Amino acid sequence: MRPDAPPVAPDGRQTLAGVALADGRVVDLQLDGSRIAAMPAAAGPARRLALPLPVDPHLHLDKTHTAGRAGRGAPGLFGAIEATRADKVHWTAADIRARAGRALAEAETAGMRGVRTHVDWEDAGEPRAWGVLGAMAREWRGRITIQRAALCPLDLIGDPALGPDIAVRVAECEDAVLGAFVYRNDALHDKLARVFALAERHALPLDFHVDEGLDPEARGIETIIELTARHGMAGRVLCGHACSLSVRPAPEAAAVLARAAEAGVGLCALPTTNTWLQDAAPGRTPRLRGIAPLHEARAAGVEVMLGADNVADPFYPYGAYDPLDVLRQAAWAAHLEPGAWIDAVTTTPARWLGLDAGTLEPGAPADFLLLPAPGWDEALRHPCISRRVFRAGHETSAPLTNALTDEAPL
Numbered sequence: 001m002r003p004d005a006p007p008v009a010p011d012g013r014q015t016l017a018g019v020a021l022a023d024g025r026v027v028d029l030q031l032d033g034s035r036i037a038a039m040p041a042a043a044g045p046a047r048r049l050a051l052p053l054p055v056d057p058h059l060h061l062d063k064t065h066t067a068g069r070a071g072r073g074a075p076g077l078f079g080a081i082e083a084t085r086a087d088k089v090h091w092t093a094a095d096i097r098a099r100a101g102r103a104l105a106e107a108e109t110a111g112m113r114g115v116r117t118h119v120d121w122e123d124a125g126e127p128r129a130w131g132v133l134g135a136m137a138r139e140w141r142g143r144i145t146i147q148r149a150a151l152c153p154l155d156l157i158g159d160p161a162l163g164p165d166i167a168v169r170v171a172e173c174e175d176a177v178l179g180a181f182v183y184r185n186d187a188l189h190d191k192l193a194r195v196f197a198l199a200e201r202h203a204l205p206l207d208f209h210v211d212e213g214l215d216p217e218a219r220g221i222e223t224i225i226e227l228t229a230r231h232g233m234a235g236r237v238l239c240g241h242a243c244s245l246s247v248r249p250a251p252e253a254a255a256v257l258a259r260a261a262e263a264g265v266g267l268c269a270l271p272t273t274n275t276w277l278q279d280a281a282p283g284r285t286p287r288l289r290g291i292a293p294l295h296e297a298r299a300a301g302v303e304v305m306l307g308a309d310n311v312a313d314p315f316y317p318y319g320a321y322d323p324l325d326v327l328r329q330a331a332w333a334a335h336l337e338p339g340a341w342i343d344a345v346t347t348t349p350a351r352w353l354g355l356d357a358g359t360l361e362p363g364a365p366a367d368f369l370l371l372p373a374p375g376w377d378e379a380l381r382h383p384c385i386s387r388r389v390f391r392a393g394h395e396t397s398a399p400l401t402n403a404l405t406d407e408a409p410l
């Protein structure tokens with residue numbers, strides 16, 4: 001037993017005293033085996049923080065850990081797309097498995113319990129990474145829930161000759177999601193209408209990379225909102241990026257967000273990749289951040305989440321599989337009060353992925369992170385965010401590390 005392990009009472013319960021929760025309460029967290037037994041108000045001050053195990057709703061496990069091999073390409077989104085396309089000659093099953101496995105090991109150490117990964121699906125045939133990540137999802141069951149979203153160009157999945165077969169393939173897979181990259185496509189409305197028809201036919205949720213750029217004329221999100229309302233798909237359509245909303249006049253953006261809330265469209269912001277790729281030009285300091293208007297979206301009633309997006313690939317050569325790190329970076333990049341946005345990396349993405357919300361309450365599984373600080377600013381101050389991981393009442397903490405597993409000894 002580690003010296004700071006929770007003390008065990010004669011009735012077998014363990015108590016963690018002085019635990020501050022995201023809602024501001026300070027409680028004594030009493031554990032009974034694998035469950036939270038009780039959460040009475042603490043007598044003393046907050047000594048540590050607790051939050052549900054995090055969930056990342058937007059990753060790219062097929063691309064991860066290619067940064068060193070692929071290089072960066074030209075600055076900006078389309079340079080990253082080209083660099084990744086060139087790297088794909090290396091994407092054997094073993095290569096994908098090794099890279100994604102390294103990512104998942106890091107995610108597990110960080111305390112993650114669920115992820116949605118997009119998987120590039122660029123032509124009519126099923127991509128190799130789809131099957132590899134499907135096999136890994138089965139292998140990781142019980143540790144991390146892995147959900148796959150097919151990331152198709154809209155011109156492909158919206159093609160009446162090709163889209164239907166892809167939707168059938170996706171629908172055959174357990175827990176899979178249909179998705180598209182949407183940016184100022186020709187005949188955008190018609191193509192999106194076909195995607196929604198496929199989603200309805202196969203009862204598939206949708207997840208879009210939409211308007212990932214700073215052109216105010218990129219308005220794909222408006223069509224997605226309209227079609228979500230028309231198909232009654234509230235809570236099943238998630239929009240990632242929506243960077244162009246950040247440069248549209250405030251009243252226009254507010255009107256879009258109000259309609260998104262009404263239709264039940266969710267928003268996933270990706271602060272690290274957006275600040276890296278948007279407004280990027282050689283020899284010039286970026287002026288714009290490209291982060292979707294998070295505060296305004298939440299105020300309008302939109303469910304807002306945060307994701308890591310790309311980690312160690314041409315789209316973002318840095319990053320970590322740690323939603324606390326994403327929250328930390330969002331705090332400065334988007335001026336968030338981290339304690340008020342814990343739900344964006346825990347309960348909200350959990351619900352959108354169809355998992356239990358993971359709320360900390362008596363009777364719930366004792367699955368949580370414990371941070372050794374009395375407040376969120378102190379907890380997230382340093383990039384190596386210290387935490388203890390509890391799963392089913394057992395502490396599973398291990399030091400976070402970025403070590404390559406094949407590193408030779410000195």
Ligand SMILES: [Zn+2]
Nearest residue numbers: 118209309310
């Ligand atoms: Zn993405």
